[in-house]
Structure formats: structure tokens, C-alpha cells
């Protein structure tokens with residue numbers, strides 16, 4: 148591992164750290180705690196030409212089986228949030244829960260749709276996370292990234308946001324933090340909104356998953372197509388299509404990543420055979 152003064156973990160156990168609870172291990176993980184630490188860490192990794200991937204809560208990723216030679220830059224300790232004139236500036240490792248707690252304390256509204264999404268801010272900005280037509284892109288003013296090891300502030304217009312898509316999927320940027328634009332609101336109304344989003348999510352499947360596996364194709368819901376193709380309950384080894392929400396794959400019996408990938412392939416083929424629609428993964432495959 149690179150000699151650098153930040154918390155390290157060797158190896159990094161994917162089954163332990165990911166919400167899907169499967170996979171082998173990465174060679175190791177670094178946990179920078181400040182902008183200065185992540186800047187020097189990324190500079191050192193780039194300088195040494197060491198492959199790495201930046202990860203938050205690992206709630207939308209399928210790790211590989213076996214031992215990966217890629218290092219993980221975890222943003223879990225890169226937390227910190229401050230109030231600004233028109234919202235907040237938060238670091239990439241801030242979780243949705245911590246963000247919403249701070250916003251409520253500061254009487255700031257607009258991010259409540261993130262309630263219950265088990266993300267870090269960095270993961271949400273990368274994935275353009277959201278629900279029911281509300282996405283993080285809409286409340287983002289600018290995103291601070293490490294691009295080629297240098298800190299750069301990107302206006303939201305330069306982040307290439309579209310449905311479950313961002314420029315970060317096509318760049319090697321490391322998201323460090325973001326300015327979010329929020330409105331003043333009283334705490335009672337904020338609590339009501341949070342409650343509304345929590346209630347909406349109560350029906351989601353429990354257990355180890357990556358959330359929705361597929362993006363919704365234009366004009367259709369991936370979950371309905373999968374259900375319509377009769378795939379609820381379809382199983383490969385320890386991985387099964389949820390009976391509650393067909394766009395979720397649940398790891399209920401120590402599934403391997405390979406079994407989950409096989410199940411994803413079966414779903415795509417069956418949906419295409421029935422509807423001539425090609426489902427596209429929302430989840431990201433880790434190297």
C-alpha cells in the first residue's frame with residue numbers, strides 16, 4: 148500500500164462492507180478524513196499508477212468475487228457539513244441521514260426526498276440518486292472534485308446530469324463535496340415531509356440488496372416488466388428476485404457475485420424475449 152498518513156484497512160472485505168453482502172476482497176482501503184488527506188492520497192495513487200475506486204456506502208454496487216488488485220478510497224470518514232448563504236456545503240462521506248439532520252436543525256428544506264436512501268453524498272452525486280422524479284441534481288449548485296489529482300469546482304451544468312446518469316460515470320473524478328441549494332422552512336413542515344418519504348419507502352424489500360438493479364426504461368417500470376415476465380422468485384444459488392419488488396435482487400443465502408450476475412443476465416434475456424426491451428443496469432460493477 149502507498150505510505151500515507153490516513154486510516155488503512157488491509158484487505159477490504161466486500162461482503163462485510165457492501166449492502167448486497169457478497170464478493171471477495173480488494174487489496175486494501177484508505178479512509179481519508181479531510182480534503183487535504185484525500186487530495187494527497189489521490190495524488191500519491193495517481194503518481195504511483197495504482198488502480199483505485201472511490202466508494203461511499205457500497206449500496207448500489209456489485210463487488211467482484213475473488214481478490215481484486217484495485218484499492219478502495221472510502222469516503223466514510225470524509226464527513227463535515229457547513230451552512231452557506233443559500234444551503235449547505237457537505238463533504239462526500241456525509242450520509243443522507245446526517246445531511247437531513249443538519250438541514251432540519253438549520254431550518255433548511257429541499258433534500259427530504261433522500262430520506263431512507265442509504266447513500267453518502269458522493270454516491271448520490273455520482274448516481275444522481277433520487278426517487279419519484281426528484282433527483283439530487285435538482286438541488287445541486289456545484290460539485291468539488293479531484294480531477295487528475297487537482298481540486299476543481301464544477302458547476303452543476305457541467306455535471307452531465309440526466310436520469311440516473313452523470314459525467315462522473317465517464318470521468319475518473321473523485322467527488323470531494325458539493326454545494327446544495329435549499330430553502331428556509333419551519334421544522335414542523337420538514338418533519339412532515341420526512342415522514343411522508345419514510346412512509347413511501349416502508350414497502351421496500353428488507354434484506355441484503357443493491358436497491359433497484361435496473362434503470363426504468365422510457366415509459367415503463369423495470370420492476371413491472373420483470374414481474375410481467377413471471378420472474379419474481381427466480382433464483383440462482385443464494386440470489387433471488389424479490390417477491391415484493393421485482394427490481395430488487397436479494398442475497399438471502401450467501402450468494403456469490405457470479406450467481407447475482409447470472410441472475411441479472413437471465414432477467415435481461417427474459418424481459419427482452421417478452422417485451423423486446425433491453426433493461427440497463429443501474430447498479431455499478433466493481434473491478
Ligand SMILES: Cc1cc2nc3c(=O)[nH]c(=O)nc-3n(C[C@H](O)[C@H](O)[C@H](O)COP(=O)(O)OP(=O)(O)OC[C@H]3O[C@@H](n4cnc5c(N)ncnc54)[C@H](O)[C@@H]3O)c2cc1C
Pocket residue numbers: 166200201202203204205206207208222239263264265266267268269270271272273274275276277278315320321322323351356357358359431
Ligand atoms: C435498500 C436500498 C434502497 C435504495 N433506494 C434508492 C432510491 O430510492 N433511490 C436511489 O437513487 N437509489 C437507491 N438505492 C441505491 C443507492 O443507495 C444509491 O444509488 C446511492 O446514491 C449510492 O450511494 P453510496 O454512497 O452507497 O455509493 P456506492 O454504492 O458506494 O457507489 C456508487 C457509485 O458511485 C461511485 N462513487 C461513490 N462515491 C464517490 C465519490 N466520492 N467520488 C467518485 N465516485 C464515487 C462509486 O465508485 C460507484 O460507482 C438504494 C439502495 C438500497 C440498498
